[in-house]
Amino acid sequence: MPDRKVVDRHAWIEARLAHLANEKALTTARDQLSTERRNLPWLRVDKAYSFSTNRGRQSLDDLFGDRRQLLIYHFMFGPGWEQGCPSCSFWADNYNGVEAHLADRETALVAVSTAPLAEIAKYQSRMGWSFEWVSSHGSDFNFDMGVSFGDDALGPVMGLTVPSGSQGKYNFGTQEFGGDEAPGVSTFIKDDLDNVFLTYQTFSRGLDMINGAYHMLDLTALGRSEENHNFSMSWLRRHDEY
Template identity: 45%
Template sequence: MSLPAIVSREEWLSARVQLLAREKELTRQLDALNADRRRLPMVRMDKDYRFDGPQGTVRLRDMFGDSRQLVLQHVMFDPAWEDACPGCTGGLDEVNDGLLRHLAARQTAFVAVSRAPLAKLQNYADRRGWTFPWYSSGGSDFNYDFGVTLDPAVAPIHHNYRDEHELRASSQSHLADGGVHELSGMSCFLRDGDEVFHTYSTFGRGTEQIGGTYGFLDMTALGRQEDWEEPKGRNETVLPPAPFFEDVAPSPTRVSAVEILSKSAPCC
């Protein structure tokens, strides 16, 4: 087993400071990238997709509830399978009630969608102890249109912004072998009244860094909704730069985190 070199505290500190400079540079680059993501144009969702949920048939608009944004996870679950993809399962195990509350506090709903029938989704969710909304897209074009189910007998194949020709020439040439493939990803939608718009999708390793509330919000058009973000004017209400999401009413002995942060210098 190869372990890091053993050095003095001074040598370690020197190396750590050098790495810190690179980390800060990457943080600024990510800030700029996230701002450019929020500046992406959007596409009106004109097709009337229908999904099966615990309360019956729903449309994409219904998945928002009262939220302005929707983060939708494309979960690999073929109708013939009894279990969802192990990789998708690992990620969904981390979608807890706290994350859902924090997203909701920033006007954002979370759902999962798979092609397997609702009964299988509910059975698997019960076995895993999941409580987030999970809908079946079976019987609709949704998975095919978003490139997360590939079946040339149903629709021209495309995935991760590559068509069949580009897939054949890539390291994912197996996706163009003529078979049926289930794939994962994340898509984000924005609601203006009852109109729904597609703002962003990412696939493959693009989903690796998504974790915790900020990771989800950074994919969306409204972002973290904090006062330092660009572009300005995107949100009617902005917050100080801090991961504070609870909407608990303050008690006489509780000082609001927002109040504390408003008097503090920004970090980093």
């Protein structure tokens, strides 16, 4: 148990109000950052991508459905893997049921992996997830988005070269990544002429904001309790493995 001071109600509220001021400052800063994010320039997607879906082969344009925006979660699940990545599975446990809310805000949510669709479907059934999950197997999509790697992998974001002096190809060339597949989020928008644009990407700790379970733990006294682990998520299991 953590060693914390125990105080009376008056002192407790006084401390809480001091912390509330910091929380409000963070909320204001986060709102400003969100505005800045929305005002970032766009990158037009001219390359044609093809995905295997439950409705057959589809293009990136098709994945929007009738929505103007598309949010893609790059789920670490490569060809021949027996099961999906446990950390991506933890994140995916937060996605069921949000599709209707996102759709009302003109946004489609789709997970994309390089594993063949049959392998994805088997694992998705095991996990009990209902969100749309498609395969980019045989496509450059995940490589171009900077989340799949190999000897012939392109630089992050549709073939752009990594920044000078960068340490690797992950997170816009700022991080080393030891595996063939990495997690990330890519968001797209479609204009009235059906042109598709990449509007934002985030990787690594930037993905924390879409994991509600982690944010719940952050509200508790024990928090994420990851300090004494070999690495932060070594405690994690798939939800049917605890």
